[in-house]
Amino acid sequence: MAKPTGFMEYKREVPEDRPPLERIKDWDEFHCHLSEEKQRIQGARCMDCGTPFCHSGMLFNGAASGCPINNLIPEWNELIYKGLWEEAIKRLHKTNNFPEFTGRVCPAPCEGACTLGINEPMITIKNNECAIIDHAYSEGWIVPEPPKVRTGKTIAVIGSGPSGLACADQLNKAGHTVTVFERSDRVGGLLMYGIPNMKLDKKLVQRRVDLMAAEGITFKTGVEIGKDLPADKLLKQFDAVVFCGGATKARDLVVEGRENKGIYFAVDFLKANTKSLLDSNLQDGNYISAKDKDVIVIGGGDTGTDCVGTSIRHGCRSVVQFEILPQPPMERQKNNPWPQWPKVYKMDYGQEEANVLYGSDPRQYCIMTKKIVGDDNGNVKEIHTVNIEWKKDDAGRFVSVEIPGTEKVWPAQLVLIAMGFVGPEDKALKQLGIEQDTRSNIKADYGKFTTNKKGVFAAGDMRRGQSLVVWAINEGRGAARECDRYLMGYTNLP
Ligand SMILES: Cc1cc2nc3c(=O)[nH]c(=O)nc-3n(C[C@H](O)[C@H](O)[C@H](O)COP(=O)(O)OP(=O)(O)OC[C@H]3O[C@@H](n4cnc5c(N)ncnc54)[C@H](O)[C@@H]3O)c2cc1C
Ligand code: SF4
Known part of the structure; x- marks a missing residue:
C-alpha cells in the first residue's frame, strides 16, 4: 500500500x-x-x-x-x-x-x-x-526495443487504429514480421483522424508509430485491402491476417430533407479538419468550415462533443447538440450501483466551451429531428424538431412519444450527424468469405478472435462494434495472442 x-x-x-x-x-x-x-x-x-x-x-x-x-x-x-x-x-x-x-x-x-x-x-x-x-x-526511457530473435513468420494487420497497433506491437514483440496496411495517408485510425488534436495531440500518435517502426514493424499507408490489394492475395502472401478495420459505416439520419447540402457525417468533418490542420495548419482550405454558421450536431455522445469543440474553434455563430435520450441524473441511481460506470450528468470539454461562450450547455435532450429544410439553392437552412418522452409500451419496451406543442424550428447552415456507426465495411470480408454476425460485425468469439477462415483473425470495433480505445487495445492484444498460438503452437503473449 x-x-x-x-x-x-x-x-x-x-x-x-x-x-x-x-x-x-x-x-x-x-x-x-x-x-x-x-x-x-x-x-x-x-x-x-x-x-x-x-x-x-x-x-x-x-x-x-x-x-x-x-x-x-x-x-x-x-x-x-x-x-x-x-x-x-x-x-x-x-x-x-x-x-x-x-x-x-x-x-x-x-x-x-x-x-x-x-x-x-x-x-x-x-x-x-x-x-x-x-x-x-x-x-528518455521510451526507446525502440526490437525483438532479439525473429521467428520468420509474416503477418498482415489490416487497419492501424488502436486495435491494429496493439496487435502489431504484440506480434512484433513475439518476434514475428508484421506489416500494417492502412488506407489513409496517416497511421492511427480514429486516434489520428477521429479524436481531435486538442484531446489527443497527433504528434503523440506519430511518436508511438515511429517507435514501432524503429522496432521493425512496416507500415504501408494508402493501401486499401479489398481494393488496392485483394484480400485473397494478401492471405497467400502472409502466414496470418488480422482484420482491425474498425466499424466505419456511419449511421445515417433518415429524414425528409437529408439530401440538402451542408449535412455531413461527423467523422468526415473531423477527419478533414485534422488532415488540413496537419498538412497546412488549415491554410489549404480542405476542410468543412463552421465559421459564422449556426451548427446543429445530431448526437449527444463523445463524437458529437468533438464536433462542438471543433466548430467552436472554427468560429461558429452558434452550436446546438441534439440528444434523443433524457438528461442523465446528477447522482448515481439505485439501478446503476458501484462498481458500475456511473451514468451521471457531466459536461465534457466541448460543452464546457459552449457554456462559457454562449451561456448554456449546448445539449438539448429528448429531442427528435422531424425534417430538414433547405433554401432555393438546396443548402440546409433549418431543422424542424419535436420534443419526446420515453414511455413503456405493452411489451415493457421504452418507446418515444412526441409531445404535442413542442415543435420548434432551428436555424442551421451546417448539420453534423454523430449518431454512431452500424458496422464495418465488408468488401475485403466478402472476398475471403468471412462470416459476419447479425450486427454485421466479423463473427469471431471474444477471447479466440478467430474467424471462419483459417489463419484469419479479427479485433477491435470491426469485431465488437463501436466501442472505446481501451477495448480496441484489449482486443488487439488478444488477437495477437491467438495469432501467435496459431503460428507457433504455443504462446507466451499475455
Ligand atoms: C470522433 C470519435 C471520437 C472518439 N473518441 C473516443 C474517446 O475519446 N475515447 C475512447 O476511448 N474512444 C473514442 N472513440 C472510439 C474509438 O476511437 C474507437 O473505438 C477505436 O478507435 C476503435 O479502434 P479500431 O482499431 O478497432 O478501429 P479504428 O480506430 O476505426 O481504425 C480502423 C482503421 O482501419 C482502416 N481500414 C479500414 N478498412 C481498411 C482496409 N480495407 N484496408 C486498409 N485499412 C483499412 C481505417 O482507415 C482505420 O484507420 C471515438 C470515436 C470517434 C468516431
Ligand atoms: S486504460 Fe487507464 S483510464 Fe482507462 S480504464 Fe484502464 S486504467 Fe482506467
Missing part, C-alpha cells in the same frame, strides 16, 4: 484544464499536468484494496466495470507515491501498449469502480497513468 492513511489525509486533485476561452483559440491539447509532488500525493491515496475492482475489467449485470486491459493500478499508484517512475512505466507497459492514448482519451471505467469512490472522491487513476507515461518519455 502506498500510504496507509493517504486516502484520509489527501483530497482528490486533478489538473485544471486550460481555461475554455484561452484554449478555443488554438488546437493544442487542453489537458495539463499536476506537479510531480502533487501527482505522488495522488498515488498515495490508493488503498491497495484486497480485491481491487478498478483493474477487474468485468461485466456486472451487463455493465462494464474496471479497466478493460486490467492495468495493475494499485501497483503503479504505490510506485508513483515512492517516486519510482521507471518501475511504474515498466508495470504499466505490461498491460497497456499505449498509456499516452488511454491516459488522455479513456473515459476511465476504472475510476467508476474505485472502492474509495463508494463514499469519497475516487483515485485519479487516469491522470496518474498519463503522468507515468509522459514522465517516462520526458526522461
Whole structure:
C-alpha cells in the first residue's frame, strides 16, 4: 500500500484544464499536468484494496466495470507515491501498449469502480497513468526495443487504429514480421483522424508509430485491402491476417430533407479538419468550415462533443447538440450501483466551451429531428424538431412519444450527424468469405478472435462494434495472442 492513511489525509486533485476561452483559440491539447509532488500525493491515496475492482475489467449485470486491459493500478499508484517512475512505466507497459492514448482519451471505467469512490472522491487513476507515461518519455526511457530473435513468420494487420497497433506491437514483440496496411495517408485510425488534436495531440500518435517502426514493424499507408490489394492475395502472401478495420459505416439520419447540402457525417468533418490542420495548419482550405454558421450536431455522445469543440474553434455563430435520450441524473441511481460506470450528468470539454461562450450547455435532450429544410439553392437552412418522452409500451419496451406543442424550428447552415456507426465495411470480408454476425460485425468469439477462415483473425470495433480505445487495445492484444498460438503452437503473449 502506498500510504496507509493517504486516502484520509489527501483530497482528490486533478489538473485544471486550460481555461475554455484561452484554449478555443488554438488546437493544442487542453489537458495539463499536476506537479510531480502533487501527482505522488495522488498515488498515495490508493488503498491497495484486497480485491481491487478498478483493474477487474468485468461485466456486472451487463455493465462494464474496471479497466478493460486490467492495468495493475494499485501497483503503479504505490510506485508513483515512492517516486519510482521507471518501475511504474515498466508495470504499466505490461498491460497497456499505449498509456499516452488511454491516459488522455479513456473515459476511465476504472475510476467508476474505485472502492474509495463508494463514499469519497475516487483515485485519479487516469491522470496518474498519463503522468507515468509522459514522465517516462520526458526522461528518455521510451526507446525502440526490437525483438532479439525473429521467428520468420509474416503477418498482415489490416487497419492501424488502436486495435491494429496493439496487435502489431504484440506480434512484433513475439518476434514475428508484421506489416500494417492502412488506407489513409496517416497511421492511427480514429486516434489520428477521429479524436481531435486538442484531446489527443497527433504528434503523440506519430511518436508511438515511429517507435514501432524503429522496432521493425512496416507500415504501408494508402493501401486499401479489398481494393488496392485483394484480400485473397494478401492471405497467400502472409502466414496470418488480422482484420482491425474498425466499424466505419456511419449511421445515417433518415429524414425528409437529408439530401440538402451542408449535412455531413461527423467523422468526415473531423477527419478533414485534422488532415488540413496537419498538412497546412488549415491554410489549404480542405476542410468543412463552421465559421459564422449556426451548427446543429445530431448526437449527444463523445463524437458529437468533438464536433462542438471543433466548430467552436472554427468560429461558429452558434452550436446546438441534439440528444434523443433524457438528461442523465446528477447522482448515481439505485439501478446503476458501484462498481458500475456511473451514468451521471457531466459536461465534457466541448460543452464546457459552449457554456462559457454562449451561456448554456449546448445539449438539448429528448429531442427528435422531424425534417430538414433547405433554401432555393438546396443548402440546409433549418431543422424542424419535436420534443419526446420515453414511455413503456405493452411489451415493457421504452418507446418515444412526441409531445404535442413542442415543435420548434432551428436555424442551421451546417448539420453534423454523430449518431454512431452500424458496422464495418465488408468488401475485403466478402472476398475471403468471412462470416459476419447479425450486427454485421466479423463473427469471431471474444477471447479466440478467430474467424471462419483459417489463419484469419479479427479485433477491435470491426469485431465488437463501436466501442472505446481501451477495448480496441484489449482486443488487439488478444488477437495477437491467438495469432501467435496459431503460428507457433504455443504462446507466451499475455
Ligand atoms: C470522433 C470519435 C471520437 C472518439 N473518441 C473516443 C474517446 O475519446 N475515447 C475512447 O476511448 N474512444 C473514442 N472513440 C472510439 C474509438 O476511437 C474507437 O473505438 C477505436 O478507435 C476503435 O479502434 P479500431 O482499431 O478497432 O478501429 P479504428 O480506430 O476505426 O481504425 C480502423 C482503421 O482501419 C482502416 N481500414 C479500414 N478498412 C481498411 C482496409 N480495407 N484496408 C486498409 N485499412 C483499412 C481505417 O482507415 C482505420 O484507420 C471515438 C470515436 C470517434 C468516431
Ligand atoms: S486504460 Fe482507462 S480504464 Fe484502464 S486504467 Fe487507464 S483510464 Fe482506467
